[in-house]
Amino acid sequence: MKVAHYVNQFFAGLGGEDAAGTGPVRLDGAVGPGKGLGLDVAVTLAAGDDYFGEHEEDALAQLLRWLDEEQPEVLICGPSFGSGRYGYACGSFAREAARRGVPAVCGMHPESPGVLAAEGAAYIVPTDVKVTGMRDALPRMAALARRLAAGETLGPPDQEGYLPRGLRRNEIAELTGAQRAVDLLLAKLAGDVRTEVTAAFDDVPPPPPVVDMTTATVALVTESGLVPRGNPDRLESNRAHAWLSYSLEGLDGFEVADWESVHGGYDTSVANADPDRLVPLDVVRHLVAEGSIGSLHETLYTTTGNSTPVATAAKFGQEIAQRLRDAGVQAVILTGT
Amino acid sequence: MAVAPAPPLELATFAVRDVAAGTETELHDGVLTVDVPALEASVAGEPGLIGMTVHVVRPGEPVRVLNVLDAVEPAVKTDEPGTTFPGALGALSVAGAGRTHRLDGAAVLATADFFSAYDVTTLGVYPDGDSFVDMAGPAAGLAYWSATHNVVLSFTCDSEAPLAEADASIRRTTLRVARDLAATTLAAPPEHLKSLDLPAVPGDLPRVCVILQVASEGPLVDTYLYGRALRGLVPTLLDPREVLDGALTAGQYDWAGVRDPTYFFQRSSLLRELLRRHGADLCFCGVILTLAYLPSAVDKERSALMAAKLARQAGADAAVLTTFQSGNSHTDTVLTCRACERMGIRTVLLLAETNGGLTDHVPEADCIVSVGNEEELVPEWRPERVVGGERTWTGRPARDAGPVPAVTYLGSLCQMGDMRMRAVSW
Numbered sequence: 069m070k071v072a073h074y075v076n077q078f079f080a081g082l083g084g085e086d087a088a089g090t091g092p093v094r095l096d097g098a099v100g101p102g103k104g105l106g107l108d109v110a111v112t113l114a115a116g117d118d119y120f121g122e123h124e125e126d127a128l129a130q131l132l133r134w135l136d137e138e139q140p141e142v143l144i145c146g147p148s149f150g151s152g153r154y155g156y157a158c159g160s161f162a163r164e165a166a167r168r169g170v171p172a173v174c175g176m177h178p179e180s181p182g183v184l185a186a187e188g189a190a191y192i193v194p195t196d197v198k199v200t201g202m203r204d205a206l207p208r209m210a211a212l213a214r215r216l217a218a219g220e221t222l223g224p225p226d227q228e229g230y231l232p233r234g235l236r237r238n239e240i241a242e243l244t245g246a247q248r249a250v251d252l253l254l255a256k257l258a259g260d261v262r263t264e265v266t267a268a269f270d271d272v273p274p275p276p277p278v279v280d281m282t283t284a285t286v287a288l289v290t291e292s293g294l295v296p297r298g299n300p301d302r303l304e305s306n307r308a309h310a311w312l313s314y315s316l317e318g319l320d321g322f323e324v325a326d327w328e329s330v331h332g333g334y335d336t337s338v339a340n341a342d343p344d345r346l347v348p349l350d351v352v353r354h355l356v357a358e359g360s361i362g363s364l365h366e367t368l369y370t371t372t373g374n375s376t377p378v379a380t381a382a383k384f385g386q387e388i389a390q391r392l393r394d395a396g397v398q399a400v401i402l403t404g405t
Numbered sequence: 406m407a408v409a410p411a412p413p414l415e416l417a418t419f420a421v422r423d424v425a426a427g428t429e430t431e432l433h434d435g436v437l438t439v440d441v442p443a444l445e446a447s448v449a450g451e452p453g454l455i456g457m458t459v460h461v462v463r464p465g466e467p468v469r470v471l472n473v474l475d476a477v478e479p480a481v482k483t484d485e486p487g488t489t490f491p492g493a494l495g496a497l498s499v500a501g502a503g504r505t506h507r508l509d510g511a512a513v514l515a516t517a518d519f520f521s522a523y524d525v526t527t528l529g530v531y532p533d534g535d536s537f538v539d540m541a542g543p544a545a546g547l548a549y550w551s552a553t554h555n556v557v558l559s560f561t562c563d564s565e566a567p568l569a570e571a572d573a574s575i576r577r578t579t580l581r582v583a584r585d586l587a588a589t590t591l592a593a594p595p596e597h598l599k600s601l602d603l604p605a606v607p608g609d610l611p612r613v614c615v616i617l618q619v620a621s622e623g624p625l626v627d628t629y630l631y632g633r634a635l636r637g638l639v640p641t642l643l644d645p646r647e648v649l650d651g652a653l654t655a656g657q658y659d660w661a662g663v664r665d666p667t668y669f670f671q672r673s674s675l676l677r678e679l680l681r682r683h684g685a686d687l688c689f690c691g692v693i694l695t696l697a698y699l700p701s702a703v704d705k706e707r708s709a710l711m712a713a714k715l716a717r718q719a720g721a722d723a724a725v726l727t728t729f730q731s732g733n734s735h736t737d738t739v740l741t742c743r744a745c746e747r748m749g750i751r752t753v754l755l756l757a758e759t760n761g762g763l764t765d766h767v768p769e770a771d772c773i774v775s776v777g778n779e780e781e782l783v784p785e786w787r788p789e790r791v792v793g794g795e796r797t798w799t800g801r802p803a804r805d806a807g808p809v810p811a812v813t814y815l816g817s818l819c820q821m822g823d824m825r826m827r828a829v830s831w
Contacts, residue, residue: 246755
């Protein structure tokens with residue numbers, strides 16, 4: 069079994085905070101905590117915490133090149149405990165390794181930013197916030213690594229001792245949903261409130277208001293499935309895999325002959341009778357002409373928001389927001405259906 | 406106010422342990438024999454249909470049934486067979502009282518490929534997703550009807566006739582075949598007779614109602630109460646025995662896994678569980694039928710308030726909220742939850758998840774049953790035989806459909822709680 073181990077500058081023995089800017093380093097065999105894993109660590113890879121944070125792309129590229137050369141059966145990162153920068157590096161490297169087919173195990177505190185950075189691609193063993201948790205963490209990480217290297221499929225997180233990776237897997241329960249519902253309801257009436265689903269929603273702080281709309285550039289973005297008639301780019305009616313953009317130059321509104329909604333989640337007949345009902349291009353043109361709005365960003369961003377997994381929707385949002393920011397847009401009319 | 410004590414519903418159950426094609430339609434010693442040519446001929450003259458072929462499929466056979474519209478449990482009213490499925494098939498009468506014979510372990514499945522016969526995209530709302538029942542392979546058990554002995558009716562529509570007409574004929578014929586199969590027991594002494602009663606309950610047991618959500622948006626996406634589509638429904642109070650006895654029928658073919666086929670109304674695990682516990686640890690105070698997929702925020706809020714108000718009028722301390730489909734309807738469910746909780750009615754919700762996501766949520770929804778993750782892929786399976794067409798609604802080849810999401814299997818994530826699936830964190 070061939071193991072690669074990632075640590076930061078401190079645990080690699082390169083120095084403390086003064087060495088946090090150190091670029092990626094490759095060392096033979098086990099170093100520092102790697103010696104306590106009880107595994108055959110072939111190579112230790114390290115980088116300074118600041119270096120990784122400030123040159124993430126370069127650091128990852130170098131670390132992944134070494135991983136390619138070594139072809140380990142498993143990558144172990146950390147443990148990084150409660151450390152933010154180190155945890156982030158561990159989670160990011162583990163994620164990229166796992167996506168390239170090298171299973172990865174990290175050890176960190178559940179509130180470390182590395183948990184989010186791993187995006188569920190790597191297995192994370194929860195550890196203490198402090199380095200005194202080393203003795204407890206190493207054997208648990210090693211046990212998971214051993215099984216992953218052997219190609220085993222791990223069981224559920226609570227049994228195997230890793231943090232849930234954000235997946236929801238189906239299983240067959242002992243009782244029907246109906247029986248469980250009645251049991252939960254009677255328990256709730258007796259003061260014992262339990263749930264099988266915990267909803268987690270982002271709390272999005274609103275940006276500050278636009279100071280002067282008469283000079284602002286406004287963009288139109290929609291999830292209503294509005295596309296040129298005939299749907300030339302084959303936008304899906306549900307579970308969209310992409311967002312699309314279309315030029316608005318020369319258009320005073322969305323003509324029925326030229327535009328339609330392909331959304332599969334609502335009755336589109338009223339919308340398709342006048343597509344400006346989905347995205348108010350006609351009104352915005354009018355407001356620009358009378359001077360109430362500075363200008364219109366001449367690109368429409370569109371997708372279908374229907375049965376879209378949250379992660380996909382978040383990615384679309386980030387990508388579109390980046391374009392808007394790059395184009396100097398100050399406000400967006402975002403129409404949902 | 407209690408649900409007024411009504412005459413009990415007597416259910417006689419006849420077990421079916423095999424199904425076969427034969428020269429007569431009869432139930433003998435647990436074997437349901439079906440006269441296939443006679444059954445196929447019986448569809449002549451039904452408007453909008455070119456024909457119907459009949460297949461029998463059994464649990465464990467390497468068969469995939471696809472393009473499944475509905476599943477119905479064979480049932481007949483013994484005192485007045487002509488009132489079976491009142492309004493939808495038989496003469497109008499109030500369901501839920503008198504004696505009903507039902508065939509346990511058997512089902513009638515209806516299949517049709519509307520997508521080949523019509524351009525369904527011209528409908529404002531049209532069914533999406535495929536609809537399978539696999540009798541073996543990795544998905545056996547995902548659909549309830551993997552485990553029943555099935556008489557499959559495959560309809561061919563006349564593309565010259567209006568689609569709604571063909572659909573009406575399919576629904577009527579499916580219910581008629583279900584009634585006629587159960588009618589083979591009319592002369593037989595009732596087996597396993599069970600009386601479903603809702604006696605007044607003394608004491609202070611918690612009063613529990615069900616807020617049963619369905620959807621009705623137009624042809625191919627309608628649910629029917631006593632034969633009429635529920636479009637425009639104001640929340641309505643029903644006796645649970647009406648639902649179990651054929652008052653509600655399905656005509657909604659969107660997203661197979663998260664809809665409620667007629668069979669689930671007839672056999673509702675939730676209603677039977679509450680009837681079973683009535684008088685023991687709760688008092689079952691009624692079923693409030695309500696709609697999802699309402700088109701505006703005002704419509705949703707209005708319906709939620711009226712459902713909650715009706716629950717309060719029924720004296721409910723607590724309510725089980727079911728959900729129909731997902732996405733849009735999750736908003737209807739959580740708004741109804743909030744309206745109930747604000748009136749002091751405690752709630753539990755049944756919801757299907759989409760890869761860890763709920764479309765909408767309110768803080769009051771603190772008690773949710775997961776019926777599973779719609780999106781989890783089921784490994785590919787190549788059946789030896791397919792029934793219901795050579796291509797699926799979404800255009801996949803029937804024998805080579807590849808891995809499909811769990812929601813492809815009829816009723817697999819039923820949000821009335823009839824199945825045992827749930828999603829857990831990994």
